[in-house]
Amino acid sequence: MAGYLISDTRKVTTHRFIEMKQKGEKISMLTSYDYTTAGIVDRAGVDCILVGDSASNVMVGNTTTLPMTVDQMIYHARSVMRAVNRALVVCDMPFGSYQADCYDGVRNAIRIMKESGCDALKLEGGIEIIDTIKRILDAGIPVMGHLGLTPQSINKFGTYTVRAKEEAEAEKLLSDAKALDEVGCFGVVLEKIPAKLASMVSKEISVPTIGIGAGNGTDGQVLVVADMLGMTQGFSPRFLRRYAxxxxxxxxxxxxxxxxxxxxxxxxxxxxx
Structure with missing residues (x-):
């Protein structure tokens, strides 16, 4: 039954991501952090695999994503890449690898791409990091944005509650999404924001939106694989559906x-x- 809805076995690329949005085809995305799991996820037909810094929680047992290092992300991404044939593989840039300045961000981005072989990178933030994103894109590296609840900023927010419920924050999120689209990102993750806002953003920008806790109006969905398979316990947010x-x-x-x-x-x- 694996991949029973997938007839197109071509490698998924960033270009095909945008094609899928234009055709109205929903994008499926899951996390993976190791060779064995990534192989199963890929063969099952998932369009995109995120090597997330959520490995900090799932694989290491940390309470936040902040402790993850560039070396650790390279290790996990390299393991995933060895198993994947079809899915687009996106690797998170971890906290501290791009926030200091754009030159540091570009150096770390190049290193992750060279040493892991992944297809693209994901960075959290909007206007504040737009110059860094532009320089990474100029280096020939595809970038996916991430707005809404950004776990690397948990100490700033102080809570994992829904973001952008107030008008001012919602307007900034929409502005950030448009900026990420205009600078050349191939997609944007929208995490834990009101479904109405996520649907609006998805219609306003040309690149795909991938939702997690953002309703059904986005162009695709992402979940942490250990959560949706029922491996983790004690974590049951409203957006999580357990499939096993x-x-x-x-x-x-x-x-x-x-x-x-x-x-x-x-x-x-x-x-x-």
Whole structure:
């Protein structure tokens, strides 16, 4: 059943991203951080894989994304790239790798692209980092924007609540989205903003919007793979739909293994040399 809706097996590119929006074809996006998971996600037909700095939470156990380093993101992105044939692979630039100045941002962007082999990078922020984005684009590196709830700024916001509910912030977000579109970003993630605003932004800009907690009016959707597969526990925001209970399945399977080892049933004669 894997990839049963996908008839086009060509590599997804940034150009095809924009084509998909123009054709009204919704874009599917999931995170992955390792070779095995990325291979499954790619074969299932996902259009875009995000090597997110959410690896900080999912893979390392940190409470925020802030501790992730350029070296760690390269490691995860390189692992993902080895497994992927079709999906567009986008890697997050981690906190501290582009905020200081545009020259630092360009150097780190080039390094991530060279050492990981990923297809594009994602940066959080709007007008404030537009010069950095422009210089990265000028270096020939595709960039995806990220507006709304930007986890790298959690200490500034102090909360993970819905962003841009007030008129002033909503107007700034729309202005930021237009600036990202005009400077040459090939897409924009809209995280945890009102559905009405996300739908408006999606209509106002020419490049695809990818929503997470932003309603159904965006051009695509993204979720953290461990969340949608039910591997994580204690995280149940309104926008999350769990498509499986891998936590339960894995716990049961591992429990059976432990029992079989303890009672001497594993390995049996057929499983021995």
């Amino acid at each position: 209970d891998l936590n339960g399945i894995m716990t049961e399977a591992i429990g059976h293994y432990v029992d079989d080892v303890k009672n001497g049933d594993f390995p049996n004669e057929k499983e021995s040399y």
